[in-house]
Amino acid sequence: MSTHPARGLSRVLDDLGPSLLDLLLGDPASVTGIGGVGIHDPHDEQHYPERAVVLGVGVHGTEETARLMRSLTGVGAAALVVRGPVDTADLEAVAEETGIALLALTRGASWAQLAAMLRTLLSEGDVGGTDEQTLGGVPAGDLFALANAIATLLDAPITIEDRRSRILAFSGRQDEADPARVASILARRVPERYLRLHEEHGVFKELYRTDRPVHIPPPTLGDEVALPRVAIAVRAGDEVLGSVWAALREPLTEEREEAFKEAAKLVALHMLRFRAGADAENRLRADLVTTALEGGPGAVAALGRLGLADEPLLVLAMGLGATSATGGDHARRAAERQRLASALAVHLTAVQPRS
Known part of the structure; x- marks a missing residue:
């Protein structure tokens, strides 16, 4: 398998979840430098890309999942995907021990569909690559x-x-x-x-x-x-x-x-993939807002790109209350943060279209 440029699990979840993936355990922000996709085969010697997302095809039950997570630490895997539903109560300690994020393939989704989307997403911007990514030709x-x-x-x-x-x-x-x-x-x-x-x-x-x-x-x-x-x-x-x-x-x-x-x-x-492109536009806007709020030499340019230069501005901030940082909390907080952000965006756009 080819090695891909650094990608983070947060980006993968932004683009593919919850349509294909649900985060069960682990902090996606800490899982960076994903190198590619690997498919688990218990009957063959495994050769995974560095920091791979491993697809646990045919892996079932807490015991089998825990055993595979521990074995993946020896090959430097970043995350494991298994078929849901999964009882995470007995796996939280394993996730902490191994540092491997655990994800579930959404019910009804196919492994082939997930593998194709992951490979397309992770291969974006390959160094020296000039071929346009294709799906089905x-x-x-x-x-x-x-x-x-x-x-x-x-x-x-x-x-x-x-x-x-x-x-x-x-x-x-x-x-x-x-x-x-x-x-x-x-x-x-x-x-x-x-x-x-x-x-x-x-x-x-x-x-x-x-x-x-x-x-x-x-x-x-x-x-x-x-x-x-x-x-x-x-x-x-x-x-x-x-x-x-x-x-x-x-x-x-x-x-x-x-x-x-x-x-x-x-x-x-x-x-x-089309939706991922729209998400990329939203991420760019968020980056520009962050740059503007931080001040410094790039702030004026960021405001210009946002179409907000030379105008009076009002900044509103909203956040979630503090909670414990278990794997399940990360998944719930990410979903809640997205829901709140979407609701606030709809409200502000209705009040002020340029928000």
Whole structure:
């Protein structure tokens, strides 16, 4: 396995949790310099990258997990991922003893999905690397390229939508669809009248209940002419990220239905990568705010990049109360901090859009 540049567990959790990973034990801020991904195989000699995140495929129970954590100290592993649920009560002492962070693969997520996302994330910015990262042969996070690939696969125009029916990306050939699709593309979201129809007919309930493509008859709205749809939910573990919709003139063959199902798994990887890019923008903004608050020569430039230079400012600070620093607390506090930050951001943006 190749060695990757230094990455921290906090960054991994920011980008992949809670869709794929849950922190069980350990302080993510102290786990830095992650070198790559390793897969545990009890029947083969192990060669892990330096400071690896080890995937404990097939590891079950407290005793087996503790034994593996202790053995990983000899190879310098940084973290171990096991399939949840995990009883952490008897593992806290082991985590303290070994210094290895323990994470759980989210219920419903696949090891292959996690390995692909970890390798993509940890390989960003490889020294001397000039090749663009790809997932399934498509540039990572390029949902438009992926939509076109699926459109070719199904021979139908495609949209990729989030949970709120906002259009994240669409393929070419939308002129072959119908006025409903054109209206959705122009507004970058599905019109309310069509959403109401789908809700009345239980489309979303069925869509999020199954991992198979769902066939939707054309909506009836006055004199509008519409095509049938086939849609499939996009999942990362138990989290529904969104859906993919195809406007069809002919029913899908059995082979194309299977291809559509497999394509949805690839869309999940790209949507996670796409979301990671948005998270990176948020991290940059947080870094600029920190620089501005610290003062010094970089403060003025940071305020300029934030669009807040030469204006009166009011600084509000919010924090969580002190608590013990056990592994479980780190996970709970990280989740609570994120919830509070999001709620405060929504409130401040409503009051002052430039907040």
